[in-house]
Amino acid sequence: MLAAHVLARHLETVTVVERDVLPDGPEQRKGLPQARHVHVLWSGGARVVEDLLPGTADRLLAAGARRIGFHEDLVTLTSHGWQHRFPPRQFAIMCGRPLLDFVVRDRILAGGRITVRGRTEAVELAGDAGRVTGVRVRGLEDGTRELLEADLVVDATGRGSRLRHWLTALGLPPVEEDVVDAGIAYATRTFRAPEGATAGFPAVNVAADHRVRVPGRFGVVYPQENGRWMVTLSCTRGGELPTRDEDFLPYARSLRDPLVADLIADAEPLTPVFASHIGANRRLYPERLEGWPDGLLVVGDSLAAFNPIYGHGMSSAARTAAVLDERLARPLEPGGARRVQAAIGAVVDDPWIMAASKDIDFVGCRNRAGDPRLTGERAALHGFADLVASMAIRSPEVSDVVTDVMSMSTPQSELGSTRFMSLMQRGRLRPELTAPPLRPDELALVRLDRRGAVSAP
Ligand SMILES: Cc1cc2nc3c(=O)[nH]c(=O)nc-3n(C[C@H](O)[C@H](O)[C@H](O)COP(=O)(O)OP(=O)(O)OC[C@H]3O[C@@H](n4cnc5c(N)ncnc54)[C@H](O)[C@@H]3O)c2cc1C
Numbered sequence: 261m262l263a264a265h266v267l268a269r270h271l272e273t274v275t276v277v278e279r280d281v282l283p284d285g286p287e288q289r290k291g292l293p294q295a296r297h298v299h300v301l302w303s304g305g306a307r308v309v310e311d312l313l314p315g316t317a318d319r320l321l322a323a324g325a326r327r328i329g330f331h332e333d334l335v336t337l338t339s340h341g342w343q344h345r346f347p348p349r350q351f352a353i354m355c356g357r358p359l360l361d362f363v364v365r366d367r368i369l370a371g372g373r374i375t376v377r378g379r380t381e382a383v384e385l386a387g388d389a390g391r392v393t394g395v396r397v398r399g400l401e402d403g404t405r406e407l408l409e410a411d412l413v414v415d416a417t418g419r420g421s422r423l424r425h426w427l428t429a430l431g432l433p434p435v436e437e438d439v440v441d442a443g444i445a446y447a448t449r450t451f452r453a454p455e456g457a458t459a460g461f462p463a464v465n466v467a468a469d470h471r472v473r474v475p476g477r478f479g480v481v482y483p484q485e486n487g488r489w490m491v492t493l494s495c496t497r498g499g500e501l502p503t504r505d506e507d508f509l510p511y512a513r514s515l516r517d518p519l520v521a522d523l524i525a526d527a528e529p530l531t532p533v534f535a536s537h538i539g540a541n542r543r544l545y546p547e548r549l550e551g552w553p554d555g556l557l558v559v560g561d562s563l564a565a566f567n568p569i570y571g572h573g574m575s576s577a578a579r580t581a582a583v584l585d586e587r588l589a590r591p592l593e594p595g596g597a598r599r600v601q602a603a604i605g606a607v608v609d610d611p612w613i614m615a616a617s618k619d620i621d622f623v624g625c626r627n628r629a630g631d632p633r634l635t636g637e638r639a640a641l642h643g644f645a646d647l648v649a650s651m652a653i654r655s656p657e658v659s660d661v662v663t664d665v666m667s668m669s670t671p672q673s674e675l676g677s678t679r680f681m682s683l684m685q686r687g688r689l690r691p692e693l694t695a696p697p698l699r700p701d702e703l704a705l706v707r708l709d710r711r712g713a714v715s716a717p
Contacts, residue, residue, distance in 0.1 A: 261361070261368050262312055262578055263416050263559050266585035271662045275408060277397055278667075281378040286323075286359040292426075294568070295357035296534040297448045297483045298492040300328075303350040304668025305575020308582050309364070313561035318361050324485025325355030328463050330663050336465040337517050340646070342693035345655040347643040349660045350667035353446060355461060356490070360574075377408075382417065385556065389431040390516065392556040396427050412592070414557045414584070415464040416577075419538065422560035430553065436545040438612075438629035440628045442476075443497025444539025449508055451489045451527040454706050458483035461705050462525065462698070466515045469498070470621045475499035478522040491524055494569060497624035502621045503535040517697050522708055538716075539567050541616045547602035551572050554597045557604065559584060565617050566607035572611035578605040604686070605634070610672045615666075617641070648675065648684070 267274045290296055301309070309316050321327060328334055329348025336343045353360075368374065379400040386407055387393035394409040415423050420591060424435050453461075463483060468476030475498035484490045493511050495501050502511040512521035543564040545550055560577035587600040602702040613633055619625055620634055621642070652662040661680050664670035674680055703709050 261365050261702060262309070262581035263414050263584055264374050264488055264579050265312060266366045266588065267412070267414065268371065270510055270588040271412065274374045274608065275410075276374060276376045276654075277380050277382045277408070278376055278378050279381050279400065282356075282365060282376060283362070286356060287356055290363070292357070293536055295361070295540065297446045297536065297568070298354075298480055298490050299356075299357040299360065299574065300348075300482065300570055300571045301353040301360065302575050302667040302669075303330075303352060305524070305578045306351070306353055307669070308575065308578040312585065313364065313367055313576070313581060316363060316367070318454040319367075320353055320355055320360065323355070323359055324385060325353050325359065325362060326458060326463075326483045326519060328352050328483075330667065331391055331659065333462045333708075334465060335462045335519070335698060337466070337696070338520075338649060338653055339466055339471065340467040340650040341653055342696060344656070344659070344690050344693065345697050346656040346659050350663045350669055352667070355485050359485055367492075369694055379611045385413065385426045385552065386666055387555065389551060389553060391554045392430075410470060410520050410555070412555055412557065413558060415562045416560050418561040419542070421558070421567040422519040423558055424560055427479055427549075427553075428482060432551060432553070436548050436630070438543045438616070438631050439540055440543075440616040440619050440625065440627050440629050440634065441497075441542075442493060442567060442622040443499075443500070443537075444569065444619075445501040445535065445537045446492055446494045446539065447501050447503060447508065447511075447533050448482070448490060448492045448566070449478070449524075449527050449529055449533050450531045451491060451524055453483065453487055453489040453527065455487075455705055458489065466517050466520055468622075469516065470618065471543050473623050475624065476622050477511070477515055479515045481523050488530065489523070489527065491520065493520075495620040496619075497626075501535055501537075505529070507667060517696065523706055526707070539569070541566050541612065543608065543612050543616075545605065547598060549598075552598035554592070554594060556597055557584065557601055563604065564612050566611050566615040569616050570611070570666075572615065572668060574633035576608050576611045579668075580604045583607055585635065610665075611668065614672060618645075632696040648689075648712075651684060651689065652693065655684045656685075656690075656691040658687045687713060 264276050282290045326484050331346050332348045381398045382395045383398050384396045385392050392413050398405050464481040466479045476496040477499050478494045481489050481491050502508045559580035582606045609615045651658040
């Protein structure tokens with residue numbers, strides 16, 4: 261939708277080809293199975309969306325989304341221990357994905373410059389190896405096939421994109437692809453939160469420790485609109501995801517801390533468990549193809565999709581749309597699509613390497629990536645990453661920079677800067693936390709008063 265929005269700023273007519281009928285409200289739909297699981301929009305991405313579509317954050321908050329300040333409003337057990345709740349530096353917007361999509365879509369389509377062809381599937385590209393001239397589509401109601409001619413085709417079909425196949429059908433060589441697959445699986449259930457908890461209790465995150473050579477298990481409790489908690493339990497390959505309702509709570513208890521289980525033990529479930537096995541890191545390198553055809557670009561998950569645990573997919577997709585906006589301000593010359601595509605590809609590099617370089621350490625991770633940063637001797641890098649992680653949970657200065665990077669507000673290269681190195685040397689460390697930093701009033705709100713409370717500094 262963001263890509264369509266920016267195209268409509270620069271081109272005469274824009275047609276969105278979509279398999280689903282896009283709902284007239286915040287509802288689930290078949291083409292977006294991931295919407296049944298938690299989705300956080302990091303501040304780096306929220307700012308991009310705000311630039312493209314001013315007022316979106318306010319509309320989301322008015323519709324019940326929560327703005328979570330990092331780390332004040334999040335209680336998180338990282339691989340290296342409990343994170344101190346330092347004053348917020350960045351934020352994330354938490355709400356159901358259907359609400360997020362609806363707020364964005366409603367505003368974009370209200371402009372009236374975009375036509376949506378619902379229940380229509382893109383089946384192949386038209387044109388030849390030098391120039392894409394349109395898309396062949398199929399109506400899902402009656403099976404009719406049709407050619408939609410276009411000056412520019414943008415593939416935004418998501419993680420399941422058939423682009424590589426479509427390009428070879430035009431006679432082009434296969435686009436290079438990297439895949440790092442830790443076997444991520446998600447199981448999600450929505451609960452009624454205790455009165456006042458979605459506004460007054462922090463978001464909770466219990467992560468695995470990738471240094472322990474067993475499959476990783478994770479769990480989060482995130483506030484949503486309408487007084488709900490969305491609870492997602494996840495694992496890396498071999499982690500035995502709970503797919504039945506009765507297995508959900510015992511799995512939550514098996515995490516490195518029982519906080520998630522304690523929170524949901526007496527909460528009323530509002531949905532069954534939804535499970536998905538989608539979460540490999542996958543990136544295409546279209547810019548490396550010598551003869552990239554004119555008239556074609558690729559954005560969002562079609563270009564690069566990541567392990568969702570890091571919450572970077574939507575922000576990255578928004579950034580690819582923003583680059584499209586910038587580049588289409590000038591007319592596309594012959595041969596220009598490849599340069600625009602290279603600029604789009606550059607902005608997915610940070611989320612790609614952050615996710616892939618972390619996932620590669622999980623047991624059972626399958627690596628089919630040629631990225632030289634993921635091969636060879638990585639012991640020194642591990643040592644540095646572990647040092648940063650262990651300091652970020654206890655030093656506000658180090659935490660600020662790490663949070664800037666994680667929220668996609670600052671380039672990852674900042675972690676290698678002299679400024680950061682000197683912060684690491686000077687960083688004042690708070691005492692190690694041995695329990696979740698929850699205040700007595702917060703514990704009382706969720707009726708866990710008897711759990712040992714550690715006052716947040
Ligand atoms: C379990 C899970 C949890 C996630 N959590 C987060 C999170 O917390 N934060 C975050 O930022 N990101 C998260 N993500 C990633 C996020 O969902 C994606 O990055 C984002 O949806 C990408 O947007 P997109 O528009 O590129 O693709 P999608 O949102 O997948 O949209 C693709 C669209 O194309 C349509 N389509 C597909 N094929 C065709 C076709 N052939 N013809 C016509 N239409 C077609 C589909 O119906 C769909 O509407 C998560 C992903 C998963 C799997």
